[in-house]
Amino acid sequence: MAEIKKHDTPMVDELKGGPWPSFVDDIYSYAEKHQKQACFDLMGQLELSYKHKETHWKHGGIVGVFGYGGGVIGRYSDQQEQFPAIWAFHTIRVNQPASKWYHTSALRKLCEIWDHRGSGMLNTHGSTGDLVLLGTVTEQLEPIFFDLTHQMNMDLGGSGSNLRTPSCCVGKARCEWSCLDTQALCYDLTMTYQDELHRPAFPYKFKFKISGCPNDCVAAIARADLSIIGTWIDDIRIDQEAVRAYVGGELKPNAGAHSDRDWGPFDIKKEVIDLCPTQCMHWDEKEKKLYINNKECNRCMHCINVMPEALRPGTDTGATILMGAKAPILEGAQLSTVIVPFMRLEPPYDNLKELIEKTWDFWMENGKNRERLGELIQRIGLNRFIVDILGLKPIPQHVREPRANPYVFWKEEEVEGGWDRDVAEFRKRHPA
Amino acid sequence: MSDKVYEEIQNTQLDEIYSKPYDPELAEKLYNPQKPMENRITDIGPPHYAQFFPPVIKKNYGKWVSHEIVQPGVLKYKSETGDVVYVVRVGCPRLVTTDYIREVCEIADKYCDGYVRWTTRNNIEFHVTDEEKLRALLDDLKGRKYPGGSYKFPVGGTGASVTNIVHTQGWVHCHTPAIDASGVVKAVMDELFEYFGSHKLPAQVRIALACCLNMCGAVHCSDIAILGIHRKPPLIEDDRLQNVCEIPLVVAACPLGAIKPATVEIDGEKKKTVRVNKERCMFCGNCYTMCPAMPLADGEGDGIAILVGGKISNRISPPKFSKLVIPFIPNEPPRWPTTVKWVKKILETYAQHARKYERLGEWAERIGWERFFELCEIPFTEKSIDDYRLAYDTYRTSLHFKFTSHVEPM
Numbered sequence: 001m002a003e004i005k006k007h008d009t010p011m012v013d014e015l016k017g018g019p020w021p022s023f024v025d026d027i028y029s030y031a032e033k034h035q036k037q038a039c040f041d042l043m044g045q046l047e048l049s050y051k052h053k054e055t056h057w058k059h060g061g062i063v064g065v066f067g068y069g070g071g072v073i074g075r076y077s078d079q080q081e082q083f084p085a086i087w088a089f090h091t092i093r094v095n096q097p098a099s100k101w102y103h104t105s106a107l108r109k110l111c112e113i114w115d116h117r118g119s120g121m122l123n124t125h126g127s128t129g130d131l132v133l134l135g136t137v138t139e140q141l142e143p144i145f146f147d148l149t150h151q152m153n154m155d156l157g158g159s160g161s162n163l164r165t166p167s168c169c170v171g172k173a174r175c176e177w178s179c180l181d182t183q184a185l186c187y188d189l190t191m192t193y194q195d196e197l198h199r200p201a202f203p204y205k206f207k208f209k210i211s212g213c214p215n216d217c218v219a220a221i222a223r224a225d226l227s228i229i230g231t232w233i234d235d236i237r238i239d240q241e242a243v244r245a246y247v248g249g250e251l252k253p254n255a256g257a258h259s260d261r262d263w264g265p266f267d268i269k270k271e272v273i274d275l276c277p278t279q280c281m282h283w284d285e286k287e288k289k290l291y292i293n294n295k296e297c298n299r300c301m302h303c304i305n306v307m308p309e310a311l312r313p314g315t316d317t318g319a320t321i322l323m324g325a326k327a328p329i330l331e332g333a334q335l336s337t338v339i340v341p342f343m344r345l346e347p348p349y350d351n352l353k354e355l356i357e358k359t360w361d362f363w364m365e366n367g368k369n370r371e372r373l374g375e376l377i378q379r380i381g382l383n384r385f386i387v388d389i390l391g392l393k394p395i396p397q398h399v400r401e402p403r404a405n406p407y408v409f410w411k412e413e414e415v416e417g418g419w420d421r422d423v424a425e426f427r428k429r430h431p432a
Numbered sequence: 433m434s435d436k437v438y439e440e441i442q443n444t445q446l447d448e449i450y451s452k453p454y455d456p457e458l459a460e461k462l463y464n465p466q467k468p469m470e471n472r473i474t475d476i477g478p479p480h481y482a483q484f485f486p487p488v489i490k491k492n493y494g495k496w497v498s499h500e501i502v503q504p505g506v507l508k509y510k511s512e513t514g515d516v517v518y519v520v521r522v523g524c525p526r527l528v529t530t531d532y533i534r535e536v537c538e539i540a541d542k543y544c545d546g547y548v549r550w551t552t553r554n555n556i557e558f559h560v561t562d563e564e565k566l567r568a569l570l571d572d573l574k575g576r577k578y579p580g581g582s583y584k585f586p587v588g589g590t591g592a593s594v595t596n597i598v599h600t601q602g603w604v605h606c607h608t609p610a611i612d613a614s615g616v617v618k619a620v621m622d623e624l625f626e627y628f629g630s631h632k633l634p635a636q637v638r639i640a641l642a643c644c645l646n647m648c649g650a651v652h653c654s655d656i657a658i659l660g661i662h663r664k665p666p667l668i669e670d671d672r673l674q675n676v677c678e679i680p681l682v683v684a685a686c687p688l689g690a691i692k693p694a695t696v697e698i699d700g701e702k703k704k705t706v707r708v709n710k711e712r713c714m715f716c717g718n719c720y721t722m723c724p725a726m727p728l729a730d731g732e733g734d735g736i737a738i739l740v741g742g743k744i745s746n747r748i749s750p751p752k753f754s755k756l757v758i759p760f761i762p763n764e765p766p767r768w769p770t771t772v773k774w775v776k777k778i779l780e781t782y783a784q785h786a787r788k789y790e791r792l793g794e795w796a797e798r799i800g801w802e803r804f805f806e807l808c809e810i811p812f813t814e815k816s817i818d819d820y821r822l823a824y825d826t827y828r829t830s831l832h833f834k835f836t837s838h839v840e841p842m
Contacts, residue, residue, distance in 0.1 A: 011766040015615055016580030018622030023525040023614050025578035030529035039529075042604065049603035049612065050765035053731035057607040059724035066468045075605060091605060095477060100550040101484035104537035105450035107548075111530035111537075112454040120530045124550055127598060127649040134527070134605060142468070143459035149473035150462060153449050169552060172494040173485060174509055174517070181494075183481040184437045194475035214746035218552050221751050222653040222744050254789075256501040257591030260631040263788050275789060277748050300746045302789070309498045327647035329718050330687050332820065335653070335751055346434050369681070 004035050007044030011051070030120055037085035038119040038135055045083045063090055063138050065145040068198040071156030072141055088137045089119070092144060093130035093157035095190065098183035099170045100125060106152065113147045127223075128207065129167030130157035155194075161370075162200035166190050166208035169217035177304065178212025179230030179317035180345060186210050188349060189356075202360070203367030213313065214301050220322075220336070225373045226356065227322040227336040228345075232314035235294040236303070242310035243268075243290045247283075254306050272303050318344040321355065324374030334374040337382065339390070341397045355390065362389045441493050444482035486547035486559050488517050504629050505587035506566070518566045519557050522573060522585040523596055523621070523628060526554040527604060527614050535576070535584065543569045553596040553638075555589045588629035592636055594779065595628065597621060598649045599641040602660075608717055609643030610660030610734040611763055617641055619767045620658070620775055627779070634786040634795070637779060638743070645716055653742040655792040656775055657754045662715035664733040665708050666726035670696045674704040677723035685722040687820075688712045736761040736771050740778060741793030752793045757805070759815035774810070781808045806836040 015024045024043065031039030045056050061074025073091040080087040094110075110131075114120055119135030126132045136144065148154045157165035166189050169175070171182030189208055190197065196206075209224035211217055213231065220227035245251045246266055252259065253266045268290075273281045280296035281303060283289075290310075292303075304311045321343055322336030343351055359373065362385075367376050377385045382399075386392045412419045462471040482490065492511035499509045507519040536556060540548040543565050549557050560566050576584040589595035597620060600606065602613030620639065627633065640654035644661075651657040673679075683691050683706065690712035694705050706726075708719075715733075720726045738761070742754030757778075761770045778792075785807060786795035796804040805812045818826045 012615075014766045015618050016578065016582065018618065019581075019583055019586065019625040020618055020621035020628075021523060021525045021584055021586065022578050022580055022582040022618060023527045024618075025580045025582060026525065026529050026532050026584075027527075029579065030531045033531065046603055046612075046615075050615070053734060053763040053765065054729040055603045055607060055609050057603075057605065059607050059720070059727070067472055067474050073605075075607070089605070097479050097484055098481035101481060101486075101489075102548055102550075103446055103450065103484050104540050104546040104548065105446070106479070106484070107533055107537050109450055109454050111533050112456075114530050116454075116456050122528060122530070122533070123526055124524060124528055124533070124556075125526075125554060127600065142463050142465075146459035146463045146471070147454075149476060150458060150471075151449065151452070151454060153447055153476060153479055155474075155476045155478060167552075170549075172496070173489050174496060174519070176496040176498055176509070178494075181434055181437045184434070184440070187478070187481055191477045194477055198475060216744050216746065216751075219650055219653065219744045222650060252500065254591070255499055255507075256631070257636075258631055258634075258788060259501070259591065260504070261592075261633075271788065275748055298746075300748055302747045305747060306789070308500075312497070327652060328645055329716065329721075330685070332822070333647070333652040333753060335753070347436055369684070 002037070004037055004040065006040050007047060009043050009047040012043050012047045027121060034115065034120060036120055038089070039121065041077075041083035041085040042089070042119070042121070042135065045077060045079055045086060048079065048082075057089075061090065063141060065141055065156070068156060069200045070158050070160035070162055070198065073159060074138075086119075086135065089135040090138065090141065092118075092133040092136065092141070093126060093159055093165065094133060094148060095155050095157040095165050096125055096129050096131045096167070098168055098186040098190075099173060100129070101173070109152060110154075113144065113152070117144050117147070126157075128157070128164050130165050156198065158197045158205075160200040161202045161204050162198070162206070163193050163196040163202070164205055164207045165197070166210065167218055168210040169212050171210075171212040175212060176308065177215065177301070177313055179232055179313055180210065180212050180228070180319055182210045182212045182230070184347065185228065185345060185349060185352075188347060192353065196360075202364060204370045204372050206360075206363075206373065210319075214299055215305070220325075222325050222335055224325055224336065225323060226359070227325060228319045228352070229322065230317060231299050231320050231342065232317045233342050234314035234316040236292050236297065236314060237312040238290055238292065239310045240289055243307060244288050246307050246310060247288070251307075251309050255308050272306050275302055276300075277302070318342050321352070323359065324372075324377050326372045326374045330370070331375050331378065334378075336374075337377070338397055339386065340392070341395070358390055438493060441482040441485065441490055444480050446483045447479060484547065484549075486517075486545060488515055488561050489547075489559065491515065492517070501590050501631070504593060504631055505590055506570070507590060516561065518560050518563070520560070520566070520569055520573070520587060521551065521589045522556050522558070522587055523583075523589060524550070524554055524556045524585075525614070525618070526596075526599065532584070539569070539572065539585070543572075551589075551596075553589070553598055555596050556585070586625070586628060591631040592633040593627055593629070593631055594624045594633070594637045594639060597639045597641055598654075600643045600648045602643045606643060608646065608721055610662050610717075610729065611643050611658075611736055612765065613641055613643045615766055616658060616736075616768050616771060619769075619772050623772045623776055624779065633779075633783050635789055635791045637782070637792060639775065646721070650744070651739065652753055653744050653751060654754055655740065655742065656778055657739040657742065658771060658775070659737045659739060660734065661737045661760065662717055662728050662730065662734050663760065664715060664728060664730045665710045665713040666717070666720055666728040668705060668708065669725040669727075670703060670705045671698050673706065673723065673725040676725050679704060679706060682706055682719050682723045682726070685718045686713075687716060687718065688714060691719055731763070735763050736768070738771070738774055738778070741796045743791050743793055747791075748789065749791075749794050749797075754793075755801075756816055757808075757810055759813055778808050778810075800834050802834055802836045802838060806838065812838060
């Protein structure tokens with residue numbers, strides 16, 4: 001083994017102190033133990049970045065594995081002489097199991113691969129959900145891919161102008177509020193669209209995220225072009241006895257989420273009834289009974305969140321489908337907007353897939369280079385997207401409010417007599 | 433619940449492949465660079481999720497009826513079957529090594545039959561079914577520290593706390609950042625550590641960081657967001673640009689139309705390049721994303737903007753974008769003291785004034801942004817006034833405002 005070169009990193013070392021787990025201490029402990037030059041060089045380059053207050057990674061880098069057009073983020077140091085072990089330092093996105101459960105037998109084996117073929121550093125997890133193997137050289141990409149597929153039954157995640165790795169909240173695996181089999185749906189969509197994930201064929205990136213309820217623990221409404229968020233269409237289930245237990249102080253509001261501060265005794269009127277955004281709840285003090293006018297409920301989850309022992313989502317469950325979220329570049333940040341208020345989702349999810357494929361067909365044909373779906377919807381208009389492209393009926397749920405300006409397009413066939421007119425005929429009635 | 437899904441979950445077993453030892457030479461045997469498509473496996477997707485469910489999770493899938501937070505960082509879920517599972521949530525720095533993962537595995541093997549999961553905010557969750565194991569696990573986690581003294585597995589991140597900071601690559605791996613990610617996050621979490629392991633706030637506070645305005649992650653919808661920004665237009669390498677950039681893509685990459693194609697003469701040779709109208713450039717860096725010959729990083733120019741008041745959930749109020757309240761704080765590695773100071777100041781002012789259940793954005797909207805700036809003692813500058821396309825919607829077109837220290841009668 002070549003001699004290890006350690007760098008002086010006084011500024012980076014200052015991040016070893018303090019109570020929050022120190023990535024610096026972790027990386028240096030690992031580097032010392034395994035004598036990994038890449039770790040020392042990475043910390044050395046980080047120190048240089050702290051000194052210059054500028055990144056020292058070169059622009060871009062196109063690397064990958066045969067058969068796929070994405071999954072690996074190429075990266076090269078701009079200080080290759082000083083930090084030769086990270087002159088190439090590529091990242092590999094590994095598709096995580098839905099909602100990120102693991103068994104140690106799998107994790108330990110992955111660690112062995114990564115010690116052997118990479119820097120030993122990783123991100124658990126990337127923001128999109130992938131398990132990120134941080135830092136290896138180009139020659140190791142194929143062997144790592146072979147190790148992953150042959151010895152781990154694991155595949156790469158997405159990158160580039162394609163379907164990115166879908167992700168989901170913990171769902172029914174460990175949450176009483178989930179209105180969806182989030183993992184099952186996430187897995188099914190990932191498997192169904194493997195080709196779209198591995199081989200970029202889109203105008204730009206496209207993300208799926210699936211949350212089991214409107215608390216949206218995977219941030220689907222903000223971070224996915226297609227946001228699938230669980231909800232229900234029937235009544236909230238009420239256990240009146242448990243409601244009384246909350247009112248009587250036997251149960252802690254919000255499951256004890258505010259336990260370290262004295263907020264006074266639980267006041268159902270103040271904490272639930274008055275905070276309901278639609279004011280559709282009533283607590284009858286005499287009867288000791290909670291009433292919900294479910295027809296007026298917008299399923300915001302607040303009352304359920306406050307009294308989880310007493311209130312539960314309904315049993316006729318499905319999802320709201322929203323589209324178009326994205327970060328600011330290019331036309332400004334967008335949250336997803338409601339497209340289908342309620343869709344029942346059972347395997348094989350044909351109703352959802354039909355919607356997805358209709359959307360993709362149109363976007364792939366009409367989206368401009370690097371135009372996210374949300375920008376395309378803005379460009380052509382939500383009304384046209386819903387009616388003309390998806391063939392859906394426009395309903396008030398599609399908007400927060402109707403338009404205020406009168407600049408309304410009509411199609412010629414909607415107007416009696418059409419648009420072909422003769423000014424001479426007009427002049428017969430209205431001499432100039 | 434779909435019976436079909438439940439049945440599939442019950443029938444999924446842990447893949448035997450993971451119990452087979454790793455063969456470090458297998459890949460070289462299977463992969464032949466002369467015949468790269470031979471022995472290639474593709475499109476297998478992720479491992480099936482259900483094989484990694486602990487038995488209690490598998491059995492009670494879809495049967496959970498309620499939960500409580502026993503103490504900060506410890507959740508208890510009850511199933512209709514009568515089963516109970518305790519969850520211990522611990523902070524994780526996200527950027528970790530395989531030795532860290534091995535230590536996670538050691539803990540999971542010792543207390544959790546080898547099962548473990550990560551959350552959507554990169555915390556780690558350990559699951560146990562009895563209280564004795566829970567206590568032993570909590571004791572064990574408390575004692576695990578790095579040589580420098582930081583906790584490896586601090587317990588917390590539940591309820592009305594500051595949980596983990598969703599963050600990005602920074603100077604550790606990205607080519608477009610204006611700031612570091614891991615270092616800033618460490619500095620902020622050290623200062624707010626007491627809020628990670630306690631339930632003292634009016635509601636949960638989500639802090640996120642993005643090292644440039646591509647905003648990978650959740651910065652645009654977080655209670656407090658730390659965003660890397662540039663303040664100088666890109667440099668243009670005229671001699672190299674036409675060789676490494678697709679000029680129409682560069683022109684189209686500018687949200688403000690500040691870039692136009694140009695021709696220059698270098699050593700008697702005509703070269704195609706671009707020109708940036710510096711008056712129209714707001715330093716987003718998207719042209720550099722498209723074109724390596726337009727770098728814009730700058731030690732003095734770059735720094736942090738703070739945005740606040742965003743949220744994802746639909747609870748009480750609809751999801752909100754975060755809004756820019758501090759336009760610039762310089763980069764101050766390795767501890768970013770000014771950034772840390774402001775994040776703490778905003779957090780604690782919110783904690784002092786907001787009502788129970790009120791998220792930071794709901795509080796700021798209720799009291800009015802003018803009062804938010806006054807209470808947080810943040811100087812208001814013209815940089816917070818929107819001037820991009822739909823800016824008009826953010827102006828104050830009413831007499832509904834409060835008189836604060838900002839108003840000087842004319």
